[in-house]
Each structure stands twice: as structure tokens, then as C-alpha cells.
Amino acid sequence: MSTVSIRHVMQKCYACRTCELACSYHHTGSFQPSKSSISVERDHINGEWKWSLDDSCDLCENEAEPLCVKYCFYDAIVIEGGDK
Numbered sequence: 001m002s003t004v005s006i007r008h009v010m011q012k013c014y015a016c017r018t019c020e021l022a023c024s025y026h027h028t029g030s031f032q033p034s035k036s037s038i039s040v041e042r043d044h045i046n047g048e049w050k051w052s053l054d055d056s057c058d059l060c061e062n063e064a065e066p067l068c069v070k071y072c073f074y075d076a077i078v079i080e081g082g083d084k
Contacts, residue, residue, distance in 0.1 A: 004081050008051045013076035015042045015049045022067035
């Protein structure tokens, strides 16, 4: 049995933070980025940013696919391994 994971493709990401909103909606039923499993931090002075995923990610259990993947406009988040 293979392990399913989410991979972030930095070269495609524009740090729009839609993934944070989609993730927080999954967890809370509302748009609260502070409740997201995903964190996108951008330094607007130098343009550098970080994307991270914490242990609260459940790959959007009970959804057809993880919402961060579904709603990423730039295809910067992909699923690796498994059937999900």
C-alpha cells in the first residue's frame, strides 16, 4: 500500500493563498486561514515566500480530492502516491 501525500511545486505557485482558504473551509466550514493545515508566508519586500503543510492535514477526508488541489488555479499542488 502506497502512502498518499501532497507535493507543492514552487515554480508554479503564485502564493495566492487559495489553498489556505480551501483547507480552512474543509476544517471549519468557514474561511479562516489561521485554521488551515497549510501556511503560505510571503515577504512582500524581497518577494520570498514559504509554503508548508502541518500534521493536521487529513487529505480532505470525505471529499473526492483534497480541496487545496482542487482549487489551486496554477496546478502548484499535486497528489503523489495512492488512489486519492
